[in-house]
Amino acid sequence: MNQKITIDPETTSWIEVYHRMTEIVIPRPIAVVSTVDAQGRPNLAPFSFYTVVSSNPPHIAFSPHLSGRTGEKKDTLRNIEVIGEFVVASATELIAEKVNACAAPLPTGDSEFTHSGLTPEPAETVTPFLVKESPINLECKLVEIRAYGDQGGAGHLVVGRINRIHLNADLLNDEGHIRSEALQAVGRMGTNLWVKTRETFPMPRPE
Numbered sequence: 001m002n003q004k005i006t007i008d009p010e011t012t013s014w015i016e017v018y019h020r021m022t023e024i025v026i027p028r029p030i031a032v033v034s035t036v037d038a039q040g041r042p043n044l045a046p047f048s049f050y051t052v053v054s055s056n057p058p059h060i061a062f063s064p065h066l067s068g069r070t071g072e073k074k075d076t077l078r079n080i081e082v083i084g085e086f087v088v089a090s091a092t093e094l095i096a097e098k099v100n101a102c103a104a105p106l107p108t109g110d111s112e113f114t115h116s117g118l119t120p121e122p123a124e125t126v127t128p129f130l131v132k133e134s135p136i137n138l139e140c141k142l143v144e145i146r147a148y149g150d151q152g153g154a155g156h157l158v159v160g161r162i163n164r165i166h167l168n169a170d171l172l173n174d175e176g177h178i179r180s181e182a183l184q185a186v187g188r189m190g191t192n193l194w195v196k197t198r199e200t201f202p203m204p205r206p207e
């Protein structure tokens with residue numbers, strides 16, 4: 001018989017709980033979040049605690065944690081608190097390594113665009129930049145931030161309303177749907193594993 005293990009988060013280190021959660025909730029899409037600070041300096045970082053929240057009107061959410069190393073807010077969260085705007089680009093196979101490079105703990109104010117080789121492009125309705133190499137960019141206005149604690153690892157859910165959806169025209173099929181095989185989105189699994197999204201199967205909804 002398969003023996004069961006039960007974890008009580010109250011009596012387990014948050015790092016252990018973090019590992020189990022990121023191994024359980026898979027696959028997770030990766031938001032490449034572009035922000036600027038009060039001086040207009042660009043910042044870019046990946047976040048896999050990311051999902052859609054509402055379609056009408058469209059909202060998305062992602063969750064930067066307080067740093068596990070320092071307990072401090074990450075630059076992305078600080079910038080959004082000040083500016084109230086952000087852009088979410090999609091992580092794809094072509095730019096996966098550059099997206100990963102954006103997770104390096106650079107000094108505040110140093111641009112992950114420069115560090116990773118990704119290219120900033122002006123957005124239409126917000127100050128943060130689009131990511132030129134990503135085939136999808138979402139311009140977002142901050143709606144709310146909700147903190148779930150004040151220690152390292154505490155999530156800060158950032159919800160934004162989408163102002164503009166930019167996508168490369170060659171992603172679309174004849175019916176106007178985005179072809180996932182053309183997008184080649186990548187996602188996050190547990191540990192340091194990423195996942196490709198090439199293998200799909202149809203599952204018609206029950207009538």
Ligand SMILES: Cc1cc2nc3c(=O)[nH]c(=O)nc-3n(C[C@H](O)[C@H](O)[C@H](O)COP(=O)(O)O)c2cc1C
Pocket residue numbers: 030043044045046047048049050063064065066073074075076077099100102103104105106188
């Ligand atoms: C694929 C990937 C997904 C990540 N997801 C998250 C996440 O959901 N929440 C988080 O706080 N950090 C996440 N990180 C770590 C941040 O990207 C990292 O701390 C980054 O340096 C934060 O940048 P910033 O200080 O410029 O905001 C992720 C890293 C990678 C590579």
